[in-house]
Amino acid sequence: MKSNLRNEIKSYIVRSGYTMQEVVDRLSEDYGWSDSVSNLSNKLQRESLRYVETVQLADALGYDIIWGPRKSETLVGRGGAVK
Known part of the structure; x- marks a missing residue:
């Protein structure tokens, strides 16, 4: 799973048209x-x-980053799965 998350974030960087160095430079300047x-x-x-x-x-x-409900009707709460 680790490589999937890393690769997903890297794919967003590539799709945005930036290199890793350009992203790091922006993050350094802005944040x-x-x-x-x-x-x-x-x-x-x-x-x-x-x-x-x-x-x-x-x-x-x-x-x-947008939070939204899952498409599945099953929710998991403290007491377990709830429909």
């Missing part, structure tokens, strides 16, 4: 991130990107 490509790559590899960093990365790429 004070490290200007190291290896730092971002390591975070993606380890899946250690915090939520706020994910939102900032999406913003740098021109995306919004």
Whole structure:
């Protein structure tokens, strides 16, 4: 699963027309991130990107993260699956 998430985020970077260096430069300028490509790559590899960093990365790429209900009717709550 790890490589799937990393590859998904990298695919958004490519589809946005940016290189990793360009994304890191934007994140560094806009949000004070490290200007190291290896730092971002390591975070993606380890899946250690915090939520706020994910939102900032999406913003740098021109995306919004939108929360919406699942298409499935089954919800999982504290007591288990509920229909």
